[in-house]
Amino acid sequence: MEQVGLAATSDVTLWSLFMQAGFVVKLVMLGLIGASIWTWAIVADKWISFGKFRRQLDQFEQVFWSGQSLEELYRTLSDRKSSGMSAIFVSAMREWKKSFERGAKSPIGLQMRIDKAMDVALAREAEALESRLGSLASIGSAAPFIGLFGTVVGIMTSFQAIAGSKSTNLAVVAPGIAEALLATAIGLLAAIPAVIAYNKFSSDAGKLSARMEGFADEFSGILSRQIDERMNARQAAE
Template sequence: MESSALPELATSLSVWSLFWQAGWIVKLVMIGLLVASIWTWAIIIDKLIAYRRMRATLDRFEENFWSGQSLEELYRSLSERTTAGMGAIFVAAMAEWKKSFEKGARSPIGLQTRIDKAMDLALTREMEGLEGRLGFLATIGSSAPFIGLFGTVVGIMTSFQAIAGSKSTSLAVVAPGIAEALLATAIGLLAAIPAVVAYNKLSSDAGRLAMRMEGFADEFSAILSRQIDERIPQKA
């Protein structure tokens, strides 16, 4: 009798069976966590591809920038198309440079300040693009285990209610509710663990890309500062 019930119990404890047998609250928890997990992986894949492209873009720009061609030629070639990374910072600085000299800039300090602000704004926009949606990963990494725990609590309450209703503590009565609870916890961890690992890695990658762009902005600011001193001699 007991041995014949084991295959039946094993069937009822399959993942699909547990999902369909779960209460509507536990089902909503599981569905929400699965959707969050899928969206998490979509963000991870998208960011990995975007960061790889950004690294290639930075490498190409540095190669062109230090190739020996004039800043005017490089600016003309980059301003004709959409730029990203160091290219966007370079174009923003050169645009402010040309605009100021066309209007007859007389103050080297004021021109340098405007150029630095233009590069800072361009860098901020680039970083917003790189760091966009990373906050979602942090949110899922911190909240998914607790959402899964909520499903666990509801599943255990269901088990106790089943025990009270049947007045039996047999495995067949207790197991489905406990299994539902454990499944909700497992799905919560399935969503949280990749989100936490990916957030740490992607944040580190974004930080390294930001350091490269900030380093270029500082170096280019020094180059332009020397040219400003040559073009606009400071008054004694």
């Protein structure tokens, strides 16, 4: 009776499975493929940017601890667009310059302002590091469910179709289920790299920001010492 239909559905290549799927399932599959593309885009972006960031940190630390004068370093760095430690250094130095050159009286107030400036710079850098990691987490947790939704809808429709064909032959049941399961497969395909990447990049970001925080604290100590020395010198001069 429905033999013609059965013969047509026995073709189970990937493309035919996709084309046989219903509208909702197709939509889910396409959305999941989009999510996968986005995941890998983020992964590539983060991979590159984290590598660059780490290199910059190494470079800056080398320069910073090389014994070069802070004023000189500030002069070279303030001109160009900086990120990471150099951004923290520049923001602290700018605050230092502004306050000290105008002749601030209180060393405690100066110290506090410099710390605040560094905190702000640090927060900005950390935010830049962790940007888009949230979407990775969302994809990692939601993609399997979206795929499952597609599967459930697909199986539902295929069972309705089977009920219509009035045959319980496995050849009738199987293609619909296979097609529906494809949605789950794509969902997992998107979710697994997203989860792994999220875990890796969030830990990397944590490490990098901890490094920056350490630098900020150290630099804050150096500046505090400088402030004390300058204050003493100024008082001695007076």
